[in-house]
Amino acid sequence: MITYLPWIRQFMRDRLAVFGFLIILFLVFVAIFAPSLAPTTSIYDVHLSERLQPPSSKHLCGTDNQGRDILSRVIYGTRITIVIAVIAIGASLFLGVPLGLISGYSQGWLSGLIQRVSDIFLAIPQLILAIAIAAVLKPSITTAILALSLTYWPWFSRLVYAQSRSLRISTFIEATQALGASTRRIIFLHVLPNVITPIIIRSTIGMGYTILTAATLGFLGVGAQPPSPEWGLALAEAREYLPKAWWFALFPGLAIFTVVIGFNMFGDGLRDVIDPRLRISGK
């Protein structure tokens, strides 16, 4: 078993990474306790008499075009963000890791096919493919999650492929083979544990990226649909009420920004600690 203690100690020295980690913790905390933290739990109720009010003691972040409390909606938005990111990354892992293991450990046409398909997906930006998929299917959060998962798995398959390829020719795998272990046993008991750390790093960085893409889909109208408090969608709605209602556009965007920065800083720090070879010099 690998001991993680020195890594944790080194990680704690990277102030930005710790800050990123705290942001993520805060996000999860807010998402879980949203009903108690939000000023109001009725985030869908329309109050036309209170529409587009600037920030005040009653509505700390103001109200939107339908008189709904923006702070509450941003708080509830954390739940959507987490659900989208976790399911999309989870599904990508579920697809990409086994495919990467198969193509990395086995040889032959299947391996080649998986890698060529990954190539194609990696050559085209995720946003473009996700837009095409989400636009053609009926736009909803589910479609957005599906589109994000279908376009992110190649990152994992490529990563696992590269790692398991080099493991395949290592001495300890050869020894296990000589002892008569089955291919399945070798893949799951010996190869997989050795590729798990890069997978964790990739997932963290992927979270930030996925959240940003999901918000973009929401903004373009192919993700969450009204009256969802999703942040990207909120920004699309807020755009109609500029320049007067600046608070309407400010807070949902700030939420996206903070969360993505959190995941990016945490991911970068994690990578520097665990796999210093991948770091961009002097970062």
Next chain:
Amino acid sequence: MKLLVYFFRRMLYFLPILVSLIAIGFFLFYLIPADPVRLIAGPYATPEQVEKVREQYGLDKPLHIQFFKYLMRFFQGDLGTSIYTHQPVMQDLIARAPATLELGFISLFGSILLGIPVGVFVALRRNSWADHLCRAITIGGLAVASFWLGILVQLYLGYRLDLFPIGGRIKPGIMLKSVTGFYLLDSLLTLNFRAFFDTLLHLTLPAITLGIPCFATIVRFTRGGVLDALKKDYVLYSRAMGLPRPVLVYKYILRNAIIAPIVQIGLLIGYTIAGAIVVEKVFAWPGVGNFAATSIIMFDYNAILGFTLWSGIAFCLGTLLADLALALVDPREVSR
């Protein structure tokens, strides 16, 4: 000669990617819950009319033959008809391409012009306040949603300070004779300086919005590249030989340090074209991105697929250009 062979070899690599992209589009078309024939024929078509449309579009043929025809159509430049402009999608894309290319070029060119010197500068002054400031900008620039950034600059530099127009390409009423479709070029060619400065003003905000992530990426990789090169033995050697610092930095270090940013710039070419979908929507920029953003809302599948293909080509071309630039900077690439 060797360079040319290399170029064509790289080009061949992109052909399967484009074909696969068309294939993805084709299969998505069949995933649409609604029958595409009904969509084309309209809600009031009689069964006979529907059958006629089905035959007309070749949708009664087996799938593989349909795909082959579909592919052939693409290579002939036929992307189908847009449901909402009622024009061939190809024509729509071509008409809007100059606006997008102009915006993309300005933002990327500006980012390169600013980003590379800044990257070198902060790398040479590592851990100074300028370096820390730059790092903050880099982290922020890569995490910000471009539509939010666009709205913010629109709000503060456009509405609040009234420095720049908040949308469009040129003030209505200013006449500009169209030669190439690139307004900056057109206004210079026709010596119309009023139009030139107005176009420049209109370009500023969208170009900043689109350019900040590019700038952040270029600074980050240039800085990393320079720091990497500084550690190399040949730098130590040249320094020991008493080579003047500017010569060392610009002639020896930069040439090695530039490789990582060049690869990134190749990717950014694709990003500026594809990312335009969001920025153009925010700034009502009459380009391909705005067209695509509208077609999404109108469920205009042919137009969406046209945009997907256009972005795919932009990405392949960007990577290709980067490969070529790399081959010029680093001859080892070609012989590999």
